[in-house]
Amino acid sequence: MADKQADLAGPGVSTYPEVDKVLPADYQPILTPKETMKALYAVKSYIEENMSKELNLMMVQCPLIMDKHSGMNDYLDRDGSRTPIDFAAGLGLEKRIETQVVQAVTKWKRWALKQYGCDVGEGINTDMRAVRKDYFLDHDHSSYVDQWDWEKVITAEDRTLDYLTETVKKLWKVLKGAENLALEMYPQLKTDKCPALPDELTFIHAEEILDRYPELPRKQRETAILQDYPAVFIYGIGWTLKDGYPHEMRAADYDDWVTETTSADGKPMHGLNGDILVWNHVTKRRHELTSMGIRVTKETLKQQLKLTGQEDFLNLPYHKMILNDEIPLSIGGGIGQSRTYMQLLRKAHLGEVSVTIWPDDLKKICSAKSIKVLQ
Numbered sequence: 001m002a003d004k005q006a007d008l009a010g011p012g013v014s015t016y017p018e019v020d021k022v023l024p025a026d027y028q029p030i031l032t033p034k035e036t037m038k039a040l041y042a043v044k045s046y047i048e049e050n051m052s053k054e055l056n057l058m059m060v061q062c063p064l065i066m067d068k069h070s071g072m073n074d075y076l077d078r079d080g081s082r083t084p085i086d087f088a089a090g091l092g093l094e095k096r097i098e099t100q101v102v103q104a105v106t107k108w109k110r111w112a113l114k115q116y117g118c119d120v121g122e123g124i125n126t127d128m129r130a131v132r133k134d135y136f137l138d139h140d141h142s143s144y145v146d147q148w149d150w151e152k153v154i155t156a157e158d159r160t161l162d163y164l165t166e167t168v169k170k171l172w173k174v175l176k177g178a179e180n181l182a183l184e185m186y187p188q189l190k191t192d193k194c195p196a197l198p199d200e201l202t203f204i205h206a207e208e209i210l211d212r213y214p215e216l217p218r219k220q221r222e223t224a225i226l227q228d229y230p231a232v233f234i235y236g237i238g239w240t241l242k243d244g245y246p247h248e249m250r251a252a253d254y255d256d257w258v259t260e261t262t263s264a265d266g267k268p269m270h271g272l273n274g275d276i277l278v279w280n281h282v283t284k285r286r287h288e289l290t291s292m293g294i295r296v297t298k299e300t301l302k303q304q305l306k307l308t309g310q311e312d313f314l315n316l317p318y319h320k321m322i323l324n325d326e327i328p329l330s331i332g333g334g335i336g337q338s339r340t341y342m343q344l345l346r347k348a349h350l351g352e353v354s355v356t357i358w359p360d361d362l363k364k365i366c367s368a369k370s371i372k373v374l375q
Contacts, residue, residue: 027282058122068098072318074105106334114328168233179344204233207242209221
C-alpha cells in the first residue's frame with residue numbers, strides 16, 4: 001500500500017499535542033506483547049496463504065535497495081516532497097553504485113512479473129520492508145513500513161471497474177477471514193467497544209463522497225462516510241474533482257486514475273484505483289488498510305505525467321519499458337501489515353505491533369496511556 005502523511009500534522013511539527021488527543025485516555029491492551037506476537041504471526045500466515053489462493057499469487061523475494069536511476073522507486077505522491085534515502089554501495093568499486101532504500105516496490109513489482117515468468121491471471125506477493133524518512137511519526141504512521149505488496153498480470157479487457165471491484169472483494173474476504181482467526185485464537189478480542197469488521201465493503205467513488213459532503217475537507221469526508229459505512233472502498237483517487245483538488249494526490253506512474261468510468265447510477269467518473277478504509281473503534285478515527293489499482297498503460301502513463309508536469313520521467317528505464325510494451329498490463333496494491341495487525345488486534349498504536357523508532361515525546365504519551373510500545 002503506498003502509505004500517506006498523517007492527518008494530524010504536517011512536516012516541521014515537533015510536538016505531539018494532537019496525537020495526545022487522538023490516543024484513547026481509557027485504553028487497556030487486550031493482548032499482552034507475547035499474545036500479540038502469536039496472533040500477529042498467525043494472521044500473517046493466514047493472509048499470505050489466502051491471498052495466494054484468492055488471487056493466484058506466489059510469494060517472491062523483493063528488494064530493500066535499488067538503483068537510484070532505474071525509475072523504479074516509489075515517490076509516494078506527485079510533488080516530490082517525500083524523498084528516499086540515497087547512499088553509495090560497493091566498497092572497493094572504482095565508482096560506487098548510486099543506490100536508494102525503497103519506499104515501496106509498487107513499480108518494481110510490475111517489472112518483476114516478467115522476471116518471474118507470470119502469465120495472464122498469475123501474480124506475485126511480497127513481504128516488503130521499506131523506510132520512509134519523511135513521514136510524521138504518530139499513532140499510525142512510521143518511518144518503518146511493512147506491506148504485502150502484490151501484483152498480477154491482466155489483459156486489456158480486464159481493465160474495468162468491475163474487475164477492480166471483484167479483486168477488492170476477494171481481498172476483503174481474506175482480511176475478514178484473518179480477523180475471524182484472531183477472534184478464535186483470543187475470544188477476549190470480541191468486545192462491544194470493538195465490533196468485528198462487516199462482512200461486505202461499501203463501494204463509493206471519491207466524486208460521490210464530495211457530492212455528499214461538499215463543505216468538508218478530504219479526511220473529514222472520509223470520517224463522515226465511515227459513520228454510515230464502517231468499511232469502504234473509495235474509487236478514483238488521484239483525479240482532480242470538481243472542487244479543483246484530487247481526493248488525494250497519487251503518483252502518476254503506477255495507478256491509473258485518469259481513465260473515464262461510469263458510476264452505478266450512470267454518472268461519468270474517473271479512475272481505476274482506490275483505497276480500503278475502515279473505522280478504528282480504538283482510536284475512533286479513519287484507518288487505511290490498503291491502496292490498490294489497475295496500472296497505467298503507455299497511453300495513460302503519458303496522460304498522467306503530462307497532467308502532473310513530470311514528462312521527463314518518460315526517459316527513465318522503467319517508464320521506457322511501459323512505453324515499449326516490455327512489461328505486462330497489471331493490477332496491484334499494497335496492504336499495510338502493521339496497520340492490519342493494529343486493526344485486527346484492537347491496538348491503539350503501530351508501535352504495539354512493530355519495532356521501530358519513535359520520538360521521546362510520543363513514547364512518554366504512550367506510556368501515560370498504557371500503550372506498550374515495542375522497542
